[in-house]
Structure formats: C-alpha cells, structure tokens
Amino acid sequence: MQAGKPILYSYFRSSCSWRVRIALALKSIDYEMVTVNLIKDGGQQFSEEFQALNPMKQVPALKIDGITIGQSLAIIEYLEETRPTPRLLPxxxxxxxxxxxxxxxxxxxxxxxxxxxxxxxxGQEKQLSWAQQVISSGFNALERILQSTAGKYCVGDEVSMADLCLVPQVANADRYKVDLTPYPTISRINKSLLTLEAFQVSHPCRQPDTPPELRA
Amino acid sequence: MQAGKPILYSYFRSSCSWRVRIALALKSIDYEMVTVNLIKDGGQQFSEEFQALNPMKQVPALKIDGITIGQSLAIIEYLEETRPTPRLLPxxxxxxxxxxxxxxxxxxxxxxxxxxxxxxxxGQEKQLSWAQQVISSGFNALERILQSTAGKYCVGDEVSMADLCLVPQVANADRYKVDLTPYPTISRINKSLLTLEAFQVSHPCRQPDTPPELRA
Known part of the structure; x- marks a missing residue:
C-alpha cells in the first residue's frame, strides 16, 4: 500500500494544483505527476476512474502513504504534519x-x-466582470490584512501556506485582467515569491501538460 | 489587550458562524456574542466599524487572546491549538x-x-436552482467520501471539525429544499449530531438574534 512515490493529480493551469506543487517543491518531496486535463474530452476529471479517486471531480488530489487526499489545503496540512521541514506554518x-x-x-x-x-x-458574456469583481473584492480585504501581518512575505519573513495561496491567485487575477495597482502589498510579496525556485519550477508555464504556446 | 472573554461576531443564520458556535460550545469556552445582521440596514457587515475588524465583511470573526481571526476554519484550528480539549481533530x-x-x-x-x-x-429567478445544484453536486461527492471515512460521525466515532461543517450545511440544504434521500449517510450523521447539546445550543433557531417567528 505505502510503496512508491506520492502521485499528484494536477492540471497546469489549476491554481489549487499549483499551491500543492509549491509545497512539494519547498519540502523537496519526490513525486510523480499524473496530468488531468480539465477541458479536453469534456473534462478528464469527470471520468469514472478519476471520480473514484476524487469524488469532487477536481484537481489536485494526492495519493500518499496509502491514502488519497483531495482539497489543496488539506493536502498541505498533511504534508506539514508528516514532512515538517521546512515548516509552512509558523x-x-x-x-x-x-x-x-x-x-x-x-x-x-x-x-x-x-x-x-x-x-x-x-455565462460567457458576464464571465470576465464576475471574475474581476470577485477577485477585487477579496484582494481589497487581503491588502488590508497584509498591511498588519506581512513582513517580507504574507505573515512575517518566512514563506508559509498563505504564500502558496497568494501567488496562484495573483496569476488568476492577471489572467482575468484585474488591475493590481490598488494592491501594492500583494504585488510586492508576489514579486518576491516568484524569485524563489519552488515557485518557479511549479509555475503553470513549466508543467509537463503546459501547451507549447503558454510555455516560458 | 488579552483581558476579558472572547467576543464572537455572529449572525444566527450564517452557517459559518454556526460552525464556530459549535466549537465554542464543545470546548466549553465562555464568550460574549455581538450579533451582526447581514440583511438589516443594507447589511451591518458593511459598516466601517465592522470592516476594520474583518475586512472580508463576513461573519464569523472572533476576538480572542488579543487578536481577531476571520474565516471559520482558521478560528476552529486556533481554538484546537490553544484549547485542545476535547479534540476536534483526531x-x-x-x-x-x-x-x-x-x-x-x-x-x-x-x-x-x-x-x-x-x-x-x-439573480432572484435563478437563485433556488443554483443553490440546489451547488449543494447536490457537493453532497454527491461527500456521500461517497463518507462511505469510507464515517463511523458514528463523519470520520470515525468522535465528533470532529468535519461534523461542525456538516450540520450547518445540511441546514442550508433544507432551506433550499434540496432532496436529501440520495444522501443516507449524510442524513444519518446529521441526525445523530443534532441530538448533542453543543449542536442544539448553537442552533440558528436559538440565538439572541433569531427572529421570533424562527424560534424553536
């Protein structure tokens, strides 16, 4: 049951998958990746095979130590408890x-x-404004919170689980053309984090399933 | 700073507030409640005073030990770490x-x-079908997961954080008239949990801000 490397079910563009890829990279955990294309074939996450693995039909899912865990934060907390170095919670x-x-x-x-x-x-015609409104509203709150918690990163000067959530969310904000000028703290922290190797190797533009036109 | 009881900002009908009320009751933590009416005056959560406390403009928020925590699961994890008895995580x-x-x-x-x-x-005309679809889709996954994790409660035979999320979500399902017959495990666990005192005293029908017509 417990033999073999952990297997991460991931999609290059999924921001929740990216959170877990960063955690695995920071903790230097060796793993295999199975890519699940959320668009192709009407969405490979809807296959019977994948649903048996994660009934939520979402990525990421991680097979590890004989269990399968869905939900990115639950995965990260499990990694933190079983592979505590370096710590992602203060x-x-x-x-x-x-x-x-x-x-x-x-x-x-x-x-x-x-x-x-x-x-x-x-629906197609309202998608962009919906996404922008949701992200801006969340970022308004986040910017205000970070002004009291942040050091170099989201909470103090150590990389934490919060940073693993921040960077993929900022990438989504870019994708939906959210104006980031009202969020100087978010932008500054995001920029610092993107210089770290674990955030780079896990980046959506460098995954095995990244289409050639989105590679960097 | 740290003097005084914890203060919970709560709305009787907020399912996320209910999660925290259950945790506080289970752990026998004495606290004061400030009610925030999410509907009255256009929503009291939008007041400058409340936003300063929780920039997300949501309940619950808990003032405790000199800090203010928003997000129900973050609150419950904090209570678990600082007031570990009885445990809500195995x-x-x-x-x-x-x-x-x-x-x-x-x-x-x-x-x-x-x-x-x-x-x-x-929008008004699509609200009910939207809520039903979202809840049913989540419950389909949850029912399947519980079939392998549940004992008397969501995970084994001890009440856990998962149960604190389950009961308020089933109440929302009821409110939106979701048919629960496809979910026998969810229904059984919900019923067991509702017999426990901590789930009863924290119930939306028994809060200081419950309107008379919804009291039970």
Missing amino acids: QDPKKRAHVRMISDLIASGIQPLQNLSVLKQV | QDPKKRAHVRMISDLIASGIQPLQNLSVLKQV
Whole structure:
C-alpha cells in the first residue's frame, strides 16, 4: 500500500494544483505527476476512474502513504504534519491563525467563486466582470490584512501556506485582467515569491501538460 | 489587550458562524456574542466599524487572546491549538487529513457558492436552482467520501471539525429544499449530531438574534 512515490493529480493551469506543487517543491518531496486535463474530452476529471479517486471531480488530489487526499489545503496540512521541514506554518499559534485566515480567505473566499465550473454557469458574456469583481473584492480585504501581518512575505519573513495561496491567485487575477495597482502589498510579496525556485519550477508555464504556446 | 472573554461576531443564520458556535460550545469556552445582521440596514457587515475588524465583511470573526481571526476554519484550528480539549481533530495524521478534506470540501466547495452575496448576483429567478445544484453536486461527492471515512460521525466515532461543517450545511440544504434521500449517510450523521447539546445550543433557531417567528 505505502510503496512508491506520492502521485499528484494536477492540471497546469489549476491554481489549487499549483499551491500543492509549491509545497512539494519547498519540502523537496519526490513525486510523480499524473496530468488531468480539465477541458479536453469534456473534462478528464469527470471520468469514472478519476471520480473514484476524487469524488469532487477536481484537481489536485494526492495519493500518499496509502491514502488519497483531495482539497489543496488539506493536502498541505498533511504534508506539514508528516514532512515538517521546512515548516509552512509558523510555530506561534497566533501567527498560524493569520496564515490559515489568509489561506482560507483565498481558498474559500476568492478562488471557488472564479473557477472554471462557476464561470461556465455564469455565462460567457458576464464571465470576465464576475471574475474581476470577485477577485477585487477579496484582494481589497487581503491588502488590508497584509498591511498588519506581512513582513517580507504574507505573515512575517518566512514563506508559509498563505504564500502558496497568494501567488496562484495573483496569476488568476492577471489572467482575468484585474488591475493590481490598488494592491501594492500583494504585488510586492508576489514579486518576491516568484524569485524563489519552488515557485518557479511549479509555475503553470513549466508543467509537463503546459501547451507549447503558454510555455516560458 | 488579552483581558476579558472572547467576543464572537455572529449572525444566527450564517452557517459559518454556526460552525464556530459549535466549537465554542464543545470546548466549553465562555464568550460574549455581538450579533451582526447581514440583511438589516443594507447589511451591518458593511459598516466601517465592522470592516476594520474583518475586512472580508463576513461573519464569523472572533476576538480572542488579543487578536481577531476571520474565516471559520482558521478560528476552529486556533481554538484546537490553544484549547485542545476535547479534540476536534483526531490524533492520527491520516484521519486528520480526512477531517480537513471534508471540512474544506464544504467550506470551499459548497458554502461559498451558495452564500447570500453570490445568490444576490445570480439573480432572484435563478437563485433556488443554483443553490440546489451547488449543494447536490457537493453532497454527491461527500456521500461517497463518507462511505469510507464515517463511523458514528463523519470520520470515525468522535465528533470532529468535519461534523461542525456538516450540520450547518445540511441546514442550508433544507432551506433550499434540496432532496436529501440520495444522501443516507449524510442524513444519518446529521441526525445523530443534532441530538448533542453543543449542536442544539448553537442552533440558528436559538440565538439572541433569531427572529421570533424562527424560534424553536
């Protein structure tokens, strides 16, 4: 059951998959990747085979230590508890609370409202303004929070789970042409994080399933 | 700074507030409640005073130990770390992963898509079918997951954070007239949990801000 490397089910453009790819890279965890194309064949996440693995029909999912975990933050918390170095949650409970609050703000308060399946339901003509409104509204709150929690990164000067959520969300904001000038703190932290190797190797433009025209 | 009881900012009908009220009750934490009416005066969460406290303009928020935490799961994790008895996360990391996966499935995968502010944007005529679709889709996945994780409750036989998410989400399902017959495991666990005192005293029908016609 427990033999073999962890297997990450991932899609290059999925911001939630990217969060987990960063965690795996930061913790130097060797893994295999199975790519799940969310668009091709009407969405490979809807296959019976994948649904058996993750009934939510979403990426990421991680097979590890004999179990399969869905939900990116649950995966990251599991990695943190079983592979604690380097830590992605600070030692101080109050700082941990800040990290989790920022992570949840993005993972529950922004991303789900602008993901592919919701935008499909919203309809083509309203998609862009819907996504922009959702992201801007979340970023207004986030910018204000970061002004009191941030050091070099989202919470103090150590990379944390909050940063793993921030960078992929800023990439989504770019994709939907959100004006980032009202968010100097978000922009500054994002820029610093993108210089780190773990954020670069996990980037959507460098994945095995990245289409040639989006590679960098 | 740290003097005084924790203060919970809550709205009787907010399912995320209910999660935290259950945690506080289970852990026998004495607290004060400030009610925030999400409908009255155009929504009291939009007041400058409340925004300063929680820039996300959402309940719940908890003032505790000199900090203010937003996001219900971040609050519950903080309570778990600082007031560990009784535990709301199992000791075994794999079971903890299951608890967090189920919690996130509800907190990121269902609730945000059917909350008041989203339904407002969806528009009156589509609201009900939108909420039903979102909840059913999440419950299809959840039912399947629970079939392998559940004992008496969502994960094994101990009440966990996952249960604190389940019961309020089932109440939302009821509110939006979702047919629960396809979800026998969800229904069974919900029924068991509702017999527990912590779930009863925290119930939306028994809060200081519950309107008389909804009291029970």
